[in-house]
Amino acid sequence: MMDKEKRLLKATAVILAAGVGKRMGMGVSKQYLTMGKKPILVHTLEKFEKASLISDVIIVVSEEDVSYVKEEICGKHKLAKVTKVAIGGKERQDSVRKGLQCLDGDTDIVMTHDGVRPFISPEYIDLLIRNVSEKGAITLGVPVKDTIKSIGYDGCITNTLDRSSLWLTQTPQVFLRHIICDAHEHAHQEGIYETDDAALVERMGVPVVMMQGSSQNIKITTPEDLDMGTYILKQRSNKMKIGIGYDSHRLVKGRALIIGGVEIPNDLGLLGHSDADVLLHAICDAILGALGDGDIGRHFPDTDMTYKDISSLKLLQMVKERAAVQGFSVGNVDATVIVDKPKLRSYITKMILNISQILEIDPSMVNIKATTNEGMGFVGRNEGIAVFSVVSLEEGMKCK
Numbered sequence: 001m002m003d004k005e006k007r008l009l010k011a012t013a014v015i016l017a018a019g020v021g022k023r024m025g026m027g028v029s030k031q032y033l034t035m036g037k038k039p040i041l042v043h044t045l046e047k048f049e050k051a052s053l054i055s056d057v058i059i060v061v062s063e064e065d066v067s068y069v070k071e072e073i074c075g076k077h078k079l080a081k082v083t084k085v086a087i088g089g090k091e092r093q094d095s096v097r098k099g100l101q102c103l104d105g106d107t108d109i110v111m112t113h114d115g116v117r118p119f120i121s122p123e124y125i126d127l128l129i130r131n132v133s134e135k136g137a138i139t140l141g142v143p144v145k146d147t148i149k150s151i152g153y154d155g156c157i158t159n160t161l162d163r164s165s166l167w168l169t170q171t172p173q174v175f176l177r178h179i180i181c182d183a184h185e186h187a188h189q190e191g192i193y194e195t196d197d198a199a200l201v202e203r204m205g206v207p208v209v210m211m212q213g214s215s216q217n218i219k220i221t222t223p224e225d226l227d228m229g230t231y232i233l234k235q236r237s238n239k240m241k242i243g244i245g246y247d248s249h250r251l252v253k254g255r256a257l258i259i260g261g262v263e264i265p266n267d268l269g270l271l272g273h274s275d276a277d278v279l280l281h282a283i284c285d286a287i288l289g290a291l292g293d294g295d296i297g298r299h300f301p302d303t304d305m306t307y308k309d310i311s312s313l314k315l316l317q318m319v320k321e322r323a324a325v326q327g328f329s330v331g332n333v334d335a336t337v338i339v340d341k342p343k344l345r346s347y348i349t350k351m352i353l354n355i356s357q358i359l360e361i362d363p364s365m366v367n368i369k370a371t372t373n374e375g376m377g378f379v380g381r382n383e384g385i386a387v388f389s390v391v392s393l394e395e396g397m398k399c400k
Contacts (some may be wrong), residue, residue: 012054012058012103014058014113015113016088018065018087030226035220044120047121048081054125056082057079060085111125112180127211133176137206140173141211143168171196244389249281252268279389327395331365340380341382
Protein backbone atom coordinates (compact mmCIF):
# COMPACT_ATOMS: atom_id res chain seq x y z
CA MET A 1 0.00 0.00 0.00
CA MET A 2 2.85 2.35 0.89
CA ASP A 3 4.51 1.83 -2.51
CA LYS A 4 1.27 2.66 -4.27
CA GLU A 5 0.89 5.87 -2.26
CA LYS A 6 4.46 6.91 -3.09
CA ARG A 7 3.89 6.43 -6.77
CA LEU A 8 0.78 8.60 -6.67
CA LEU A 9 2.61 11.59 -5.18
CA LYS A 10 3.37 14.32 -7.68
CA ALA A 11 7.05 15.23 -7.88
CA THR A 12 8.26 18.45 -9.53
CA ALA A 13 11.89 19.21 -10.35
CA VAL A 14 13.19 22.77 -10.08
CA ILE A 15 16.29 23.07 -12.28
CA LEU A 16 18.54 26.04 -11.54
CA ALA A 17 20.10 27.56 -14.65
CA ALA A 18 20.24 31.28 -13.98
CA GLY A 19 23.97 31.50 -13.26
CA VAL A 20 26.33 33.50 -15.46
CA GLY A 21 29.36 31.22 -14.97
CA LYS A 22 32.10 33.77 -14.28
CA ARG A 23 34.54 31.03 -13.25
CA MET A 24 34.23 29.39 -16.67
CA GLY A 25 35.61 32.52 -18.34
CA MET A 26 34.26 31.67 -21.79
CA GLY A 27 31.82 34.51 -22.38
CA VAL A 28 28.88 32.08 -22.47
CA SER A 29 26.84 30.95 -19.49
CA LYS A 30 28.18 27.55 -18.48
CA GLN A 31 24.81 25.79 -18.76
CA TYR A 32 24.66 26.60 -22.48
CA LEU A 33 28.16 25.43 -23.37
CA THR A 34 28.21 22.51 -25.77
CA MET A 35 29.34 19.15 -24.47
CA GLY A 36 29.09 16.22 -26.85
CA LYS A 37 26.99 18.10 -29.43
CA LYS A 38 24.39 19.31 -26.89
CA PRO A 39 24.28 22.13 -24.34
CA ILE A 40 25.10 20.99 -20.81
CA LEU A 41 21.61 22.01 -19.68
CA VAL A 42 20.02 19.69 -22.25
CA HIS A 43 22.02 16.73 -20.94
CA THR A 44 20.72 17.55 -17.45
CA LEU A 45 17.09 17.97 -18.47
CA GLU A 46 17.11 14.73 -20.46
CA LYS A 47 17.78 12.81 -17.25
CA PHE A 48 14.59 14.24 -15.73
CA GLU A 49 12.66 13.46 -18.91
CA LYS A 50 13.64 9.81 -18.44
CA ALA A 51 12.96 9.65 -14.69
CA SER A 52 9.63 7.86 -14.36
CA LEU A 53 8.63 9.54 -11.08
CA ILE A 54 9.14 13.14 -12.19
CA SER A 55 5.82 14.66 -13.24
CA ASP A 56 7.00 18.05 -14.45
CA VAL A 57 10.03 20.32 -14.57
CA ILE A 58 10.43 24.04 -13.85
CA ILE A 59 13.58 25.69 -15.21
CA VAL A 60 14.81 28.89 -13.56
CA VAL A 61 16.89 31.10 -15.88
CA SER A 62 17.99 34.70 -16.22
CA GLU A 63 15.45 37.05 -17.78
CA GLU A 64 17.41 37.53 -21.01
CA ASP A 65 17.58 33.77 -21.59
CA VAL A 66 13.88 32.93 -21.33
CA SER A 67 13.17 32.92 -25.08
CA TYR A 68 16.37 31.04 -25.87
CA VAL A 69 15.59 28.32 -23.32
CA LYS A 70 12.00 27.92 -24.52
CA GLU A 71 12.96 27.67 -28.19
CA GLU A 72 16.52 26.34 -28.42
CA ILE A 73 16.63 24.16 -25.31
CA CYS A 74 13.11 22.88 -24.64
CA GLY A 75 11.54 23.16 -28.09
CA LYS A 76 14.45 21.99 -30.20
CA HIS A 77 15.22 19.02 -27.95
CA LYS A 78 11.56 18.10 -27.30
CA LEU A 79 11.69 18.31 -23.51
CA ALA A 80 8.03 17.64 -22.86
CA LYS A 81 8.19 17.62 -19.06
CA VAL A 82 9.31 21.25 -18.88
CA THR A 83 6.08 23.10 -18.15
CA LYS A 84 7.39 26.45 -16.91
CA VAL A 85 10.42 28.68 -17.38
CA ALA A 86 10.81 31.04 -14.44
CA ILE A 87 13.01 34.12 -14.10
CA GLY A 88 15.68 33.71 -11.47
CA GLY A 89 16.99 36.05 -8.78
CA LYS A 90 20.32 37.54 -7.82
CA GLU A 91 21.49 34.56 -5.74
CA ARG A 92 20.91 30.83 -6.09
CA GLN A 93 18.58 30.86 -3.10
CA ASP A 94 16.50 33.61 -4.71
CA SER A 95 16.21 31.51 -7.86
CA VAL A 96 15.00 28.47 -5.92
CA ARG A 97 12.36 30.62 -4.25
CA LYS A 98 11.21 31.89 -7.67
CA GLY A 99 10.88 28.30 -8.80
CA LEU A 100 8.90 27.31 -5.72
CA GLN A 101 6.45 30.12 -6.44
CA CYS A 102 5.66 28.42 -9.78
CA LEU A 103 4.69 25.05 -8.31
CA ASP A 104 1.29 23.66 -9.19
CA GLY A 105 -1.13 23.35 -6.33
CA ASP A 106 -1.07 19.56 -6.39
CA THR A 107 2.72 19.15 -6.18
CA ASP A 108 3.70 16.99 -3.18
CA ILE A 109 7.46 16.57 -3.63
CA VAL A 110 10.03 19.13 -4.76
CA MET A 111 13.46 18.22 -6.11
CA THR A 112 16.06 20.96 -6.66
CA HIS A 113 19.01 20.38 -8.95
CA ASP A 114 21.86 22.34 -10.51
CA GLY A 115 21.46 22.70 -14.24
CA VAL A 116 25.18 22.11 -14.69
CA ARG A 117 25.19 18.66 -13.06
CA PRO A 118 24.44 16.63 -16.21
CA PHE A 119 25.55 13.23 -14.94
CA ILE A 120 22.81 12.50 -12.43
CA SER A 121 21.03 9.32 -13.52
CA PRO A 122 17.26 8.82 -13.86
CA GLU A 123 17.63 5.88 -11.47
CA TYR A 124 19.06 8.11 -8.72
CA ILE A 125 16.27 10.64 -9.28
CA ASP A 126 13.59 7.97 -8.85
CA LEU A 127 15.37 6.47 -5.84
CA LEU A 128 15.36 9.81 -4.03
CA ILE A 129 11.67 10.35 -4.74
CA ARG A 130 10.75 6.86 -3.53
CA ASN A 131 12.43 7.52 -0.18
CA VAL A 132 11.45 11.12 0.56
CA SER A 133 7.92 10.35 1.76
CA GLU A 134 9.38 8.57 4.77
CA LYS A 135 12.47 10.74 5.29
CA GLY A 136 11.09 14.20 4.51
CA ALA A 137 14.38 15.64 3.25
CA ILE A 138 17.25 13.93 1.40
CA THR A 139 20.39 15.13 -0.32
CA LEU A 140 22.95 13.29 -2.40
CA GLY A 141 26.60 13.44 -1.46
CA VAL A 142 29.90 11.56 -1.48
CA PRO A 143 32.34 10.91 1.37
CA VAL A 144 35.43 13.13 1.48
CA LYS A 145 38.53 11.22 0.34
CA ASP A 146 41.21 13.83 0.91
CA THR A 147 42.40 15.28 4.20
CA ILE A 148 40.61 18.57 4.91
CA LYS A 149 42.41 21.44 6.65
CA SER A 150 41.33 24.89 7.82
CA ILE A 151 43.63 27.81 7.12
CA GLY A 152 43.90 31.27 8.64
CA TYR A 153 44.13 34.67 6.99
CA ASP A 154 47.89 34.24 6.73
CA GLY A 155 47.48 31.04 4.70
CA CYS A 156 48.74 28.80 7.47
CA ILE A 157 46.89 25.68 8.63
CA THR A 158 44.87 26.20 11.79
CA ASN A 159 43.13 22.84 12.07
CA THR A 160 42.94 19.39 10.48
CA LEU A 161 39.39 18.10 10.34
CA ASP A 162 38.26 14.53 10.94
CA ARG A 163 37.23 13.46 7.46
CA SER A 164 35.44 10.32 8.67
CA SER A 165 32.25 12.33 9.12
CA LEU A 166 32.70 14.79 6.23
CA TRP A 167 30.76 14.56 2.98
CA LEU A 168 30.69 16.64 -0.19
CA THR A 169 27.10 17.65 -0.83
CA GLN A 170 25.61 17.35 -4.32
CA THR A 171 22.23 17.80 -5.93
CA PRO A 172 19.52 16.65 -6.47
CA GLN A 173 18.10 17.48 -3.07
CA VAL A 174 14.51 16.37 -2.52
CA PHE A 175 11.93 17.46 0.03
CA LEU A 176 8.31 17.18 0.89
CA ARG A 177 6.78 20.37 -0.42
CA HIS A 178 5.85 21.96 2.89
CA ILE A 179 9.35 21.43 4.30
CA ILE A 180 11.23 23.17 1.51
CA CYS A 181 8.67 25.95 1.10
CA ASP A 182 8.63 26.70 4.84
CA ALA A 183 12.44 26.70 4.96
CA HIS A 184 12.72 29.22 2.14
CA GLU A 185 9.99 31.43 3.58
CA HIS A 186 11.70 31.58 6.98
CA ALA A 187 15.05 32.35 5.37
CA HIS A 188 13.50 35.10 3.27
CA GLN A 189 11.88 36.71 6.28
CA GLU A 190 15.07 36.57 8.33
CA GLY A 191 17.39 37.61 5.47
CA ILE A 192 19.45 34.43 5.77
CA TYR A 193 21.36 32.99 2.82
CA GLU A 194 22.85 29.52 2.59
CA THR A 195 24.67 27.77 -0.26
CA ASP A 196 22.16 24.93 -0.64
CA ASP A 197 18.55 24.11 0.22
CA ALA A 198 19.46 21.40 2.70
CA ALA A 199 21.16 23.99 4.91
CA LEU A 200 17.94 26.03 5.10
CA VAL A 201 16.02 22.93 6.13
CA GLU A 202 18.66 22.08 8.73
CA ARG A 203 18.23 25.55 10.27
CA MET A 204 14.61 24.68 10.97
CA GLY A 205 15.66 21.62 12.94
CA VAL A 206 14.43 19.17 10.28
CA PRO A 207 16.78 16.18 9.80
CA VAL A 208 18.21 15.88 6.30
CA VAL A 209 19.30 12.40 5.26
CA MET A 210 22.56 12.09 3.31
CA MET A 211 22.32 9.45 0.58
CA GLN A 212 25.51 8.40 -1.16
CA GLY A 213 25.70 9.55 -4.76
CA SER A 214 28.32 9.18 -7.48
CA SER A 215 31.69 10.90 -7.82
CA GLN A 216 30.81 11.41 -11.50
CA ASN A 217 27.88 13.67 -10.54
CA ILE A 218 30.13 16.69 -10.98
CA LYS A 219 29.12 20.33 -11.17
CA ILE A 220 30.62 21.95 -14.26
CA THR A 221 31.85 25.40 -13.26
CA THR A 222 35.43 25.61 -14.61
CA PRO A 223 37.20 24.69 -17.87
CA GLU A 224 38.76 21.73 -16.04
CA ASP A 225 35.27 20.54 -15.07
CA LEU A 226 34.20 20.80 -18.70
CA ASP A 227 37.16 18.66 -19.76
CA MET A 228 36.24 16.05 -17.16
CA GLY A 229 32.59 16.18 -18.19
CA THR A 230 33.51 15.66 -21.83
CA TYR A 231 35.57 12.63 -20.85
CA ILE A 232 32.77 11.15 -18.73
CA LEU A 233 30.26 11.71 -21.53
CA LYS A 234 32.53 10.05 -24.05
CA GLN A 235 33.00 7.04 -21.79
CA ARG A 236 29.26 6.72 -21.19
CA SER A 237 28.16 7.22 -24.77
CA ASN A 238 30.87 5.21 -26.49
CA LYS A 239 29.21 2.41 -28.41
CA MET A 240 31.09 -0.38 -30.09
CA LYS A 241 30.11 -2.52 -33.05
CA ILE A 242 31.82 -5.68 -34.24
CA GLY A 243 31.92 -6.98 -37.80
CA ILE A 244 33.26 -10.18 -39.36
CA GLY A 245 34.56 -10.30 -42.92
CA TYR A 246 35.57 -13.15 -45.22
CA ASP A 247 36.88 -13.17 -48.74
CA SER A 248 38.68 -15.58 -51.08
CA HIS A 249 40.11 -15.24 -54.56
CA ARG A 250 41.43 -17.69 -57.11
CA LEU A 251 45.15 -17.72 -57.96
CA VAL A 252 45.85 -17.45 -61.70
CA LYS A 253 48.73 -16.68 -64.01
CA GLY A 254 49.15 -13.24 -65.52
CA ARG A 255 47.94 -11.30 -62.45
CA ALA A 256 49.88 -9.38 -59.81
CA LEU A 257 49.60 -10.72 -56.27
CA ILE A 258 48.54 -7.81 -54.06
CA ILE A 259 47.75 -8.38 -50.40
CA GLY A 260 47.24 -5.57 -47.92
CA GLY A 261 48.23 -3.05 -50.56
CA VAL A 262 51.61 -4.73 -51.00
CA GLU A 263 52.67 -6.28 -54.32
CA ILE A 264 54.33 -9.61 -53.57
CA PRO A 265 56.59 -11.35 -56.13
CA ASN A 266 54.89 -14.60 -57.18
CA ASP A 267 54.17 -16.66 -60.28
CA LEU A 268 50.44 -16.47 -59.59
CA GLY A 269 48.18 -13.54 -58.73
CA LEU A 270 44.62 -13.17 -57.48
CA LEU A 271 41.79 -12.97 -59.99
CA GLY A 272 39.18 -10.27 -59.55
CA HIS A 273 37.41 -7.21 -60.98
CA SER A 274 39.55 -4.86 -58.88
CA ASP A 275 43.13 -5.61 -57.87
CA ALA A 276 41.62 -8.57 -55.94
CA ASP A 277 43.31 -7.66 -52.66
CA VAL A 278 41.75 -10.42 -50.62
CA LEU A 279 42.91 -9.00 -47.26
CA LEU A 280 41.51 -5.52 -47.81
CA HIS A 281 38.26 -6.96 -49.17
CA ALA A 282 37.78 -8.99 -46.00
CA ILE A 283 38.45 -5.90 -43.88
CA CYS A 284 36.01 -3.86 -45.97
CA ASP A 285 33.34 -6.51 -45.49
CA ALA A 286 33.99 -6.58 -41.74
CA ILE A 287 33.48 -2.79 -41.52
CA LEU A 288 30.31 -2.94 -43.61
CA GLY A 289 29.09 -5.86 -41.53
CA ALA A 290 29.56 -3.90 -38.31
CA LEU A 291 27.58 -1.04 -39.84
CA GLY A 292 24.85 -3.39 -41.06
CA ASP A 293 25.52 -1.97 -44.51
CA GLY A 294 25.73 -4.93 -46.87
CA ASP A 295 29.03 -6.02 -48.40
CA ILE A 296 31.57 -4.87 -50.98
CA GLY A 297 29.79 -6.82 -53.71
CA ARG A 298 26.78 -4.55 -53.27
CA HIS A 299 28.71 -1.30 -53.04
CA PHE A 300 31.41 -2.07 -55.63
CA PRO A 301 29.83 -4.58 -58.07
CA ASP A 302 31.94 -6.29 -60.71
CA THR A 303 29.47 -5.00 -63.33
CA ASP A 304 30.59 -1.41 -62.68
CA MET A 305 33.65 -0.49 -64.75
CA THR A 306 34.41 2.33 -62.30
CA TYR A 307 36.01 -0.29 -60.10
CA LYS A 308 37.86 -2.19 -62.84
CA ASP A 309 41.44 -2.81 -61.61
CA ILE A 310 40.98 -0.21 -58.85
CA SER A 311 43.35 -0.35 -55.90
CA SER A 312 41.57 -1.87 -52.93
CA LEU A 313 43.23 0.76 -50.75
CA LYS A 314 40.80 3.17 -52.41
CA LEU A 315 37.90 0.83 -51.65
CA LEU A 316 38.99 0.69 -48.02
CA GLN A 317 39.10 4.50 -47.94
CA MET A 318 35.55 4.68 -49.29
CA VAL A 319 34.28 2.14 -46.77
CA LYS A 320 35.95 4.05 -43.93
CA GLU A 321 34.17 7.19 -45.11
CA ARG A 322 30.82 5.35 -45.10
CA ALA A 323 31.49 4.49 -41.46
CA ALA A 324 32.38 8.10 -40.66
CA VAL A 325 29.09 9.34 -42.15
CA GLN A 326 27.28 7.10 -39.66
CA GLY A 327 29.39 8.45 -36.80
CA PHE A 328 31.80 5.53 -36.45
CA SER A 329 35.54 5.06 -36.77
CA VAL A 330 37.59 1.88 -36.76
CA GLY A 331 38.91 0.86 -33.36
CA ASN A 332 41.01 -2.13 -34.30
CA VAL A 333 41.48 -4.79 -36.99
CA ASP A 334 42.44 -8.44 -36.66
CA ALA A 335 42.82 -10.60 -39.76
CA THR A 336 44.10 -14.04 -40.65
CA VAL A 337 45.36 -14.71 -44.17
CA ILE A 338 45.11 -18.40 -45.09
CA VAL A 339 47.78 -19.10 -47.69
CA ASP A 340 50.26 -21.92 -48.35
CA LYS A 341 52.40 -20.05 -50.89
CA PRO A 342 54.06 -17.58 -50.82
CA LYS A 343 55.21 -16.88 -47.27
CA LEU A 344 53.99 -13.46 -46.09
CA ARG A 345 56.02 -12.85 -42.93
CA SER A 346 58.38 -10.28 -44.47
CA TYR A 347 55.48 -8.26 -45.93
CA ILE A 348 53.14 -8.05 -42.93
CA THR A 349 54.67 -4.90 -41.43
CA LYS A 350 54.11 -2.97 -44.66
CA MET A 351 50.54 -4.30 -44.86
CA ILE A 352 49.86 -3.06 -41.33
CA LEU A 353 51.24 0.39 -42.14
CA ASN A 354 49.10 0.64 -45.29
CA ILE A 355 45.93 -0.33 -43.45
CA SER A 356 46.55 1.86 -40.39
CA GLN A 357 47.28 4.86 -42.61
CA ILE A 358 44.00 4.50 -44.52
CA LEU A 359 41.95 3.87 -41.38
CA GLU A 360 43.76 6.62 -39.42
CA ILE A 361 44.49 4.41 -36.46
CA ASP A 362 47.71 3.51 -34.70
CA PRO A 363 49.54 0.55 -36.29
CA SER A 364 49.29 -1.25 -32.95
CA MET A 365 45.55 -1.45 -33.57
CA VAL A 366 46.05 -3.58 -36.70
CA ASN A 367 47.02 -7.24 -36.40
CA ILE A 368 47.70 -9.40 -39.45
CA LYS A 369 48.44 -13.10 -39.18
CA ALA A 370 49.27 -15.64 -41.87
CA THR A 371 48.70 -19.37 -41.59
CA THR A 372 48.71 -22.33 -43.94
CA ASN A 373 45.91 -24.81 -44.53
CA GLU A 374 48.28 -27.77 -44.08
CA GLY A 375 47.87 -28.80 -47.72
CA MET A 376 44.10 -29.17 -47.45
CA GLY A 377 41.40 -27.69 -49.66
CA PHE A 378 41.74 -25.07 -52.39
CA VAL A 379 44.30 -23.15 -50.32
CA GLY A 380 46.39 -26.26 -49.75
CA ARG A 381 46.31 -27.01 -53.48
CA ASN A 382 47.53 -23.45 -54.14
CA GLU A 383 44.34 -22.64 -56.04
CA GLY A 384 43.46 -19.57 -53.98
CA ILE A 385 43.87 -17.47 -50.85
CA ALA A 386 41.25 -16.80 -48.15
CA VAL A 387 41.06 -14.24 -45.34
CA PHE A 388 38.99 -13.92 -42.17
CA SER A 389 38.81 -10.51 -40.53
CA VAL A 390 37.25 -8.98 -37.41
CA VAL A 391 36.85 -5.22 -37.00
CA SER A 392 35.59 -3.09 -34.10
CA LEU A 393 33.92 0.27 -34.71
CA GLU A 394 33.62 2.97 -32.07
CA GLU A 395 30.94 5.65 -32.08
CA GLY A 396 31.88 9.25 -31.57
CA MET A 397 35.59 8.53 -31.30
CA LYS A 398 38.13 10.53 -33.27
CA CYS A 399 40.89 8.79 -35.12
CA LYS A 400 44.46 9.41 -33.93
